[in-house]
Amino acid sequence: MVLAEIRGAERSADPGPRSSDVAFHAVREDGLRRLFDQRWPAYRRWYLQDGAARPSLAEARAALERHMPELVPAWSALVAAVGADELGARMLTLYDPPPLLSGCSQAALEGGAALVRNYDYDPHLFDAVVLHTQLANTRVVGMADQLWGLLDGVNDHGLAMSFTFGGRRCAGRGFSIPIVVRYVLETCATVADGVAALKRIPVQAAYNVTLLDRHGDHATVWLAPGEATRVTEHRVATNHQGVVDWPEYARWTRTVERFDHLDGLLDRDAEAVLAGMLQPPLRSADYEGGFGTLYTAVYRPESGEVAYHWPGATWRHSLEVFHEGAFDVELETAVTLA
Numbered sequence: 001m002v003l004a005e006i007r008g009a010e011r012s013a014d015p016g017p018r019s020s021d022v023a024f025h026a027v028r029e030d031g032l033r034r035l036f037d038q039r040w041p042a043y044r045r046w047y048l049q050d051g052a053a054r055p056s057l058a059e060a061r062a063a064l065e066r067h068m069p070e071l072v073p074a075w076s077a078l079v080a081a082v083g084a085d086e087l088g089a090r091m092l093t094l095y096d097p098p099p100l101l102s103g104c105s106q107a108a109l110e111g112g113a114a115l116v117r118n119y120d121y122d123p124h125l126f127d128a129v130v131l132h133t134q135l136a137n138t139r140v141v142g143m144a145d146q147l148w149g150l151l152d153g154v155n156d157h158g159l160a161m162s163f164t165f166g167g168r169r170c171a172g173r174g175f176s177i178p179i180v181v182r183y184v185l186e187t188c189a190t191v192a193d194g195v196a197a198l199k200r201i202p203v204q205a206a207y208n209v210t211l212l213d214r215h216g217d218h219a220t221v222w223l224a225p226g227e228a229t230r231v232t233e234h235r236v237a238t239n240h241q242g243v244v245d246w247p248e249y250a251r252w253t254r255t256v257e258r259f260d261h262l263d264g265l266l267d268r269d270a271e272a273v274l275a276g277m278l279q280p281p282l283r284s285a286d287y288e289g290g291f292g293t294l295y296t297a298v299y300r301p302e303s304g305e306v307a308y309h310w311p312g313a314t315w316r317h318s319l320e321v322f323h324e325g326a327f328d329v330e331l332e333t334a335v336t337l338a
Contacts, residue, residue, distance in 0.1 A: 021328065021329070021330050021331075022123050022126065022128050022294065022328070022329050022331060023128060023326055023327075023328050024128045024129070024130065024295075024308075024315065024326065024327040024328070024329065025128065025129050025130070025324075025325070025326050025327075026129075026130045026132070026317060026322065026323060026324050026325055026326075026327070027129055027130070027131055027132070027144075027324060028131075028132050028133070028322070028324060029131070029132070029133040029134070029135065031324070032078065032081060032082055032147065032148065033081055033082045033083065035129065035147065036082035036083075036084065036088075036147060037082075039127070039147070040084075040088065043088075043091060043146070043147070044087065044088075044091075046097075046098060046125075047087070047090075047091045047097055047098070049098055050098055052098075054090060054091075054096065054097065055090065055093075055095055055096050056090070057086055057089055057090050059095075060089075060090050060093040060095040060096075061093065063093065063095045063096075063175070064093050064095060067175070067200065067201050067202065068175075068179075068183045068201065070136075070183070070186065070187050071179075071182070071183050071186060071187075073136070074135040074136060074186070075092060075093060077135075078092060078135075078147075078148060079092060082147075091146075092146075092147065092148070093179070094146055094149055094175055094176040094178065094179035095174075095175055095176075095179075096173050096174065096175075096176075096204055097146070097176050097204075099171060099176070099204050099205040100145070100165070100176060100177060100178070100205070101165050101205065102119065102120060102121045102151075102164070102165050103118075103120030103121065103164070103165065103238075103239055103253045103255075103284070103291050104117060104118060104119050104120050104121075104162075104163070104164035104165065104238070104239070105117065105118045105120070105164065105236075105237070105238045105258050105259075105262055105277070105282050106118070106152075106162045106163075106164055106208075106210045106236070106237050106238075107210070107235050107236045107237075107262055107263075107265075107266060107273065108210055108211075108212040108218035108220075108235045109212075109235070109266070109270055109273060110235075110266065110267075111216060112212060112213070112214065112215065112216025112217070112218070112301065112302070113270055113300065113302075114212075114270050114298050114299060114300050115152075115154075115160040115161070115162060115210065115212040115297075115298075115299040115301070116270070116273055116274060116277055116296070116297070116298050116299075117152055117162040117164075117210075117296070117297050117299075118277050118282055118283060118293045118295075118296050119143065119151055119152070119162075119293070119294050119295055119296075119297070120253070120284055120291050120292060120293050120294070121290070121291070121292070121294055122287070122290035122291075122292070123287050123292060123294055123331060125290075126294055127143075127144050127145055127146070127147075128294075129143070129144040130142070130143055130144070130306075130308070130315075130317055131143075131144040131148070131150070132317070132319070132322040133148075135186060136186065138155050138156060138157065138185070138186050138187075139155065139156040139304075139319045140153055140154070140155045140156075140182075140185045140186065140319075141153060141154060141304070141306060141317055141318065141319055141322060142154065142181070142185070142306070143295070143297065143308075144178075145178040146176060146178050146179070148179075148182060149176060149177075149178025149179045149181065149182050150178050150181040150182045150185065151163070151178060151181070152181070152297055152299065153181065153182075153185050153299070153306075154185070154299045154300075154301055154304055154305075154306060154319070155185045155186070155188075155189075155304075155319075156304055156319050157188070157189035157190070157213075157214075158189070158213055158214025158215075158301040158302060158304070159184075159185065159188055159189060159190060159191070159193075159194060159211065159212075159213045159214075159301060160211070160212050160213070160299035160300075160301040161181060161184060161185065161194060161209060161210065161211045161212070162181075162209075162210055162297070162299075163177050163181060163207045163208060163209045163210070164207065164208045164237050164238060164239055165205070165206065165207060165208075165239050166205070166206030166207050166208050166222060166223065166224060166239065166240070166241045167206065167238075167239040167240040167241065167244070167245060167246050167249050167250060167253075167255055168205075168206035168224060168240075168241065168245040168246055169245070169246055170205070170206055170224050170225055170226070170227075171204060171205055171225060172202070172203075172204055172205075172225025172226050173202065173204065173225070174201075174202035174203040174204040174205075174225050175201060175202060175203055175204065176203075176204060177203055177205070177207045177209075177223075180198070180201050180203060180209075181209075183197065183201070184197050184198065184211075189213075190213045190215065190217065191211045191212065191213045191215075191217040191218060191219050192217070194209075194211045194219075195211070195219055195221060195231055198221050198223060198229055199229045199231075202225065203223045203224075203225055204225055205224075205225065206222075206223060206224040206225070206241065206245075207222075207223045208220055208221070208222055208223070208237035208238075208239075208241060209221045209223060210235075210237050212299075212301055213301055214301045214302045218233075218235060219231055219232065219233065220232045220233070220234040220235070220236075220237050222241045222242075224241070235263075235266055236259055236262045236263045236266070237259075238253075238255040238256075238258045238259040238262070239253050239255035239258075240255050240256065240259070244256065252291065253291060254281055257281050258281055258282055261276070261281050261282060262276070262277075262282060270298070274296065274298060274309060277296045277309075278296055278309060278310070278311050279311075283296070283311075285331075285332060287331060287332065292331060293331075294331065295308045295309070295310065296308070296309040296310070297309070303318065304318050304319035304320065305317070305318040305319075306318065310329055310331070313329065315327045
């Protein structure tokens with residue numbers, strides 16, 4: 001299945017109007033009930049979209065208990081807090097849902113100063129929620145997906161991480177990557193801790209996870225279902241794992257071109273890298289094709305700060321200073337509407 005077909009299948013679960021306007025929201029965990037009430041119909045369509053038999057509640061809970069036991073109390077509390085039914089409880093484990101095939105580029109900058117990333121995806125299939133939580137003993141802020149999963153984020157131990165799709169057709173029974181990001185940020189303090197966790201959690205598709213901690217340590221981890229985890233020292237990740245495995249996808253997303261361009265920026269300072277992330281070939285405007293840059297994030301693990309950028313607009317948050325509210329962006333012109 002090529003990317004255009006995948007996007008078509010995803011869009012069948014989202015009958016909303018076509019527009020590149022995105023209303024971002026900053027939300028604390030006590031706002032999750034409201035978000036779930038608003039979005040459950042769309043989540044339900046997404047979860048059931050391909051007609052596949054999703055795992056039973058018993059099977060999904062058992063997988064969570066086996067691989068991410070520390071997250072089980074938070075999952076149970078979340079199910080109760082949002083009033084999820086049996087299907088909703090299954091979906092919120094994020095065990096073996098429909099796979100997430102985003103684009104994205106990311107890099108851990110020299111000196112441990114920042115983790116930068118572009119998130120490339122269909123704006124009509126995007127939660128657009130910056131979420132601040134303290135589900136147990138760890139404060140986490142990041143861009144949410146599938147209600148409480150994370151596309152990227154930073155915790156109060158000084159660990160930041162993000163992922164890209166690995167650009168491979170392989171698939172298997174495992175967890176959706178946003179819940180794995182959530183788990184690592186909830187339970188890990190260093191890159192070494194995060195790598196150890198990633199080595200033992202099954203994922204359903206191929207992903208590249210880049211981690212950076214406040215000590216300046218970094219790693220990019222190549223994950224694939226049914227295969228040994230590969231830990232690399234690459235600072236850059238786009239949408240392949242060393243070699244191109246899926247040529248159609250690679251051409252669609254220009255993964256090699258983006259990798260080479262971003263890698264060539266790494267000898268510059270953070271501001272120059274950010275400037276490069278905000279323009280082609282790293283920034284994509286193919287929103288109708290399902291491969292547009294929805295935001296550029298700069299995470300600073302030492303301070304727990306994150307800034308979301310668009311050409312001409314910036315939205316800042318941190319673990320210490322987090323203001324709930326909305327931030328509207330017209331992606332095609334890349335200026336704020338507010």
